[in-house]
Amino acid sequence: MSCDLRDLQLIDLNLQNNFLQFLNNDLPQSLESLYLRNNRLETIESSTFYNLTALTALDLSKNNLKELPKAVFGTLAELNALSLEENYISQLDDDIFINNTKLEDLALDNNTITHLSPAVLAKLPVLKRFSIEYNHLQTLDADLFRNNTALENLWLQGNDLQHLNPATFEPLGSLMNLQVGKNILQSLDARVFANLGELTELHVSGNRIEHLKEGTLRGVPKLTTLQVDDNSVKSIDAHFLDDVPALELFNANDNFLTTIPVELFDRTMNLSEIFLSRNAIQKLQPGTFDRVANTLTTLSLSGNQLTNIDSSILNIAALTILDLSKNLIRRLPETAFVGVANLTDLSLERNLLTEIPKTIKLFENPLEKIDVQTFTGMEDLEELTAFPYNGVLKNIFQSNKKLESFYLTDANFSTLPDEFFHNNKALKTVTIRYNPNFSQLNSHWFDQTDSLDVLELHYDNISSVEPEFFDVVDQLTELHLPGNPLRALHQDVFYYVPLLRYLDLEETLLSELPSEIFDGLYRLEELYLSSNNLSHLSEGTFRHLYSLTRLSLSNNSIEHLEPLLFVNATRLTSIELHYNKLSHLDERLFVNHLDLEYLDLSNNRFAAFDLSAKTFSSSLQFLVIDECGLRSLKITPNLRFISADSNPLTTIVVDKASRYHLTTLSIQNTSFNSMDVAFGFPNLQELNLTLTRITEIDLARVAVLLPRLQVLNASDSAIESLGSVNNVNHNRLYSLDISNNTLPVDELRKV
Numbered sequence: 001m002s003c004d005l006r007d008l009q010l011i012d013l014n015l016q017n018n019f020l021q022f023l024n025n026d027l028p029q030s031l032e033s034l035y036l037r038n039n040r041l042e043t044i045e046s047s048t049f050y051n052l053t054a055l056t057a058l059d060l061s062k063n064n065l066k067e068l069p070k071a072v073f074g075t076l077a078e079l080n081a082l083s084l085e086e087n088y089i090s091q092l093d094d095d096i097f098i099n100n101t102k103l104e105d106l107a108l109d110n111n112t113i114t115h116l117s118p119a120v121l122a123k124l125p126v127l128k129r130f131s132i133e134y135n136h137l138q139t140l141d142a143d144l145f146r147n148n149t150a151l152e153n154l155w156l157q158g159n160d161l162q163h164l165n166p167a168t169f170e171p172l173g174s175l176m177n178l179q180v181g182k183n184i185l186q187s188l189d190a191r192v193f194a195n196l197g198e199l200t201e202l203h204v205s206g207n208r209i210e211h212l213k214e215g216t217l218r219g220v221p222k223l224t225t226l227q228v229d230d231n232s233v234k235s236i237d238a239h240f241l242d243d244v245p246a247l248e249l250f251n252a253n254d255n256f257l258t259t260i261p262v263e264l265f266d267r268t269m270n271l272s273e274i275f276l277s278r279n280a281i282q283k284l285q286p287g288t289f290d291r292v293a294n295t296l297t298t299l300s301l302s303g304n305q306l307t308n309i310d311s312s313i314l315n316i317a318a319l320t321i322l323d324l325s326k327n328l329i330r331r332l333p334e335t336a337f338v339g340v341a342n343l344t345d346l347s348l349e350r351n352l353l354t355e356i357p358k359t360i361k362l363f364e365n366p367l368e369k370i371d372v373q374t375f376t377g378m379e380d381l382e383e384l385t386a387f388p389y390n391g392v393l394k395n396i397f398q399s400n401k402k403l404e405s406f407y408l409t410d411a412n413f414s415t416l417p418d419e420f421f422h423n424n425k426a427l428k429t430v431t432i433r434y435n436p437n438f439s440q441l442n443s444h445w446f447d448q449t450d451s452l453d454v455l456e457l458h459y460d461n462i463s464s465v466e467p468e469f470f471d472v473v474d475q476l477t478e479l480h481l482p483g484n485p486l487r488a489l490h491q492d493v494f495y496y497v498p499l500l501r502y503l504d505l506e507e508t509l510l511s512e513l514p515s516e517i518f519d520g521l522y523r524l525e526e527l528y529l530s531s532n533n534l535s536h537l538s539e540g541t542f543r544h545l546y547s548l549t550r551l552s553l554s555n556n557s558i559e560h561l562e563p564l565l566f567v568n569a570t571r572l573t574s575i576e577l578h579y580n581k582l583s584h585l586d587e588r589l590f591v592n593h594l595d596l597e598y599l600d601l602s603n604n605r606f607a608a609f610d611l612s613a614k615t616f617s618s619s620l621q622f623l624v625i626d627e628c629g630l631r632s633l634k635i636t637p638n639l640r641f642i643s644a645d646s647n648p649l650t651t652i653v654v655d656k657a658s659r660y661h662l663t664t665l666s667i668q669n670t671s672f673n674s675m676d677v678a679f680g681f682p683n684l685q686e687l688n689l690t691l692t693r694i695t696e697i698d699l700a701r702v703a704v705l706l707p708r709l710q711v712l713n714a715s716d717s718a719i720e721s722l723g724s725v726n727n728v729n730h731n732r733l734y735s736l737d738i739s740n741n742t743l744p745v746d747e748l749r750k751v
Helices: 467-473 699-705
Strands: 012-014 033-035 057-059 081-083 105-107 129-131 153-155 177-179 201-203 225-227 249-251 273-275 298-300 321-323 345-347 361-367 383-389 405-409 429-433 454-456 478-480 502-504 526-528 550-552 574-576 598-600 608-610 622-624 632-634 641-643 664-666 686-688 711-713 735-737
Touching: none
Parallel strands: 012 033, 033 057, 057 081, 081 105, 105 129, 129 153, 153 177, 177 201, 201 225, 225 249, 249 273, 273 298, 298 321, 321 345, 361 383, 383 405, 405 429, 429 454, 454 478, 478 502, 502 526, 526 550, 550 574, 574 598, 598 622, 608 632, 622 641, 641 664, 664 686, 686 711, 711 735
Antiparallel strands: none
């Protein structure tokens, strides 16, 4: 495919996401912006951009470029932004940017560059943003940025850098953001950042640094964010942070720290967030956080080995979020949280607690009692989450007027006091799940909760719901009742909740629905009725669901759908009908559904399915039709995803004159005997052939006919050959599963 656009007076030209393999030098001379991202360009001639002297932005990312001619950008004196990410460029000529002196933004991410000569950047005096992430740089020349004194953002993440030379960053007095994460740095030299006086963000995450040394941060007094997470840090010098008084965020998650020096935060008077999760800290010394008591709002200590917490440690007046989850804490003294009066979010899940004083998040603790005074005085408490809980519940929220969310799971109480939520007018969400003794609903619980928005009652033992219950919660927008043995519902049950947008009635043993049951729910957007005993739906069941976008009717016993069942639900975009007994869809069924995008018909009884005959064929993008006994399948060009697993299919019928957009095809455990069916879809990114006996995958042919393929799964497919060509190079393919086949060693060498 080529472009001949010279007669147009274009300023901006966007040719992204096409199939361009080459460009002529006939582009409009008037162009200021040219976007060529995600094409198939492998080479560019020196003269391609010769006439584009007004060009300021050029995007060549996500192509197949391996090298660039020396003079390819030579006439682009006005170029301001150049993107070359996601190609296969391994080196750049020293003079490639010699005439691009106005370049401010240069991106070279995701290439294969192993070395960058200082000469490459030497003629870019106004460069502000330079990104060369995820290449193979092992070293940075001391003079690399000698002439780039305007640089403000530098991204070096995801290379193979083992050492940082202090001289490399010496000219970068304007640098504000430096990213050197995901390299293999083992240490940071003293004063390596000494001249970076404007630096505010430093990311060295994902390296192999073992020791954070005093003096490393000299020269960066304006630093506000320091990320050293996911290293191998075992020790921190007591005065490591002394030189960064402006620091606001310190992240040392995912290291091997056992202690925190008590003086570490003494000079960080602006620190507001500290993350020390997933280390091996066994004890915190009293006074560790005293110097940041008035600024620290977030403290994360999750996943350590703490056994005890007391007020001498948590004397932090400004703290609002505290995460102590996944430690070894057995008990908390009554004074544990006296020093954190402004705390609004406390996580204590996965400890060894047997009793609590004042807490908020209590996951996976064997609680047996929550005292009526437990939360007294915590006026700012907004959320309580607890599970499991094996006791009764009294009026524990009398003083918590700001409570917004209450989550209780794996409990065994049978009821709540009538006044349980009477002082919680701000309550928005109530969740009570997996309580086998909870069988009746009491409207008195909620007659003072004017803000209740979400009610979740999952897998309790509720057998009936009366319309009058909802009279006091008429502002509900979400109602979740899955897993309750309702069996039947009154035709007016939802009369008082016309604002509902989400309704879940899955696994409620319903065998029929009154035709008027959803009348008045004009705003309902999502309805879940799967895993019931429904065999028939009256034609008017969904007549008032004008806003419905998603409907699930899967795992029922439906054999037939009335032709006009969905006639008024014109906004449906997703419908799930899998695991029913359908063998045919009436042509009138979705006549008004021009926006239907997702349809799941798996595990029904379709012998044939012709998508082209459906009124929604032009909008449907996702079709799932597994295990239907399907022998014939005809699809349409707009479809992007097909799963037709476990069918006796031998062909997929297409219109050869059309261009298909299919990106994912799964035909595992079918009756195809070759890959030919896939070769008709050049946009494929993922192909699943597992358990389909195809004997040969011709990798050379795959590389040519499926150039965008990223994932190919052909395990357990009786494959004996990978084609006739050795050393095939498929640029996009990153996941190839040919396990459990009968391939000899010589064939595997072709990969």
